[in-house]
Amino acid sequence: MNTITGKFVNIDQNDIDNVLMALHKRKLNGNAEIVKTYESQLATYFGSRYALACCNGTSAIYLALLALSVSIGDEVVVPPTAPIMTVLPILAIGAIPVFSDVVNNASFGFSPSDLQRHISSRTRAIITVPMWGYPIAIYETLELARQYKIPIIEDCSQAHGTRLDNHYYGTFGDIGVFSTHDRKLVCTGEGAFILTNTELLYQKMIEMRSFGIILRRDQELAPWYGQFGMQFGLNFKISALSAALGCSQLVKLDNKIQCRTFNGRFLETKLEALDWLNKFPIETKGTPNYYSALFFTNKHINSYFLAEHLTKDGIITDVYDFHYTPLYHYPILKQYASNCPNAECLCSSLVTLPSHEGLTNEDLQRIVDCLTSYTHNDYGNSSQGAS
């Protein structure tokens, strides 16, 4: 029996040819022409003025926070339903993560009233995180951010190609960040890209990505020369090989979403009859990318116990893998705990099912059968542990 997981690394001959071509050019660093080509293709696809590629999603969030001048003691508001990678860069900067609740137990968007309560004179950024590629209600968050003049970073690492009103997530706020780790839809092994429409932020991120070097055009000296040591930066560049892979991966993005949508809908239809399992609601006018297919349990069934049941059948879900829980339950984040009842409920009832394009019809049917075989007896046991 094969193991089914949420991850499928979709590599075809075009990907291999692209990487080989980049290798043959023998310029493998982050200043290679292919990086600029990749960035220009990203900007075109997402309809963003600027795109820049970098080494991974965690560093990309760090870079975004640096560009927004977030520093020690500043506050950054995040949903507790995000993964820890969204929050680690906040800690790296010495800033304080402030956890604000989600709007209800089946949405990853902020509750506007709770968000407003958490905004203070020290708030320097708000990070939205549409988990598993599901659209979130973002307009009220944008409105609050505008009102309080707080920039928004969209962490769209799991939401490549997810849309609302025909606009891509990652283009609503000030900066959109997308990891391209090999679990993601556009996959470069390790890597990330950032979108922004603001020239100043773009310029800062370009410079801070590359040791803080300020690039100037000067006829007298050279077409371009770098001023070192004027500002802080690190090396967040992407390698030419990853950028080359990114180009061919981006071409496949629409097709991947189409396959995942087909698989997600298959699971939704087949599982409709289960009275203890509900389809995760999709935001009006929103289009998920089906990074995974989401459901939530009722009747006090704890989704972790359900995930264990699936694991016994060789179906490994993210809820099981990451022991999904509000972030402030992790030891290093306990000191930032806040009252988020909706996030608590969401995390203990969420079911994440693989829906990627590598699944066969038999795999999908196995997932359905495994869930259908989950008996009252099983959830009698599970509810003992349910919170």
Ligand SMILES: Cc1ncc(COP(=O)(O)O)c(C=O)c1O
């Ligand atoms: C929502 C989210 N944010 C940030 C990250 C971090 O990205 P990376 O693994 O490329 O550092 C990930 C990926 O693991 C993610 O899913």
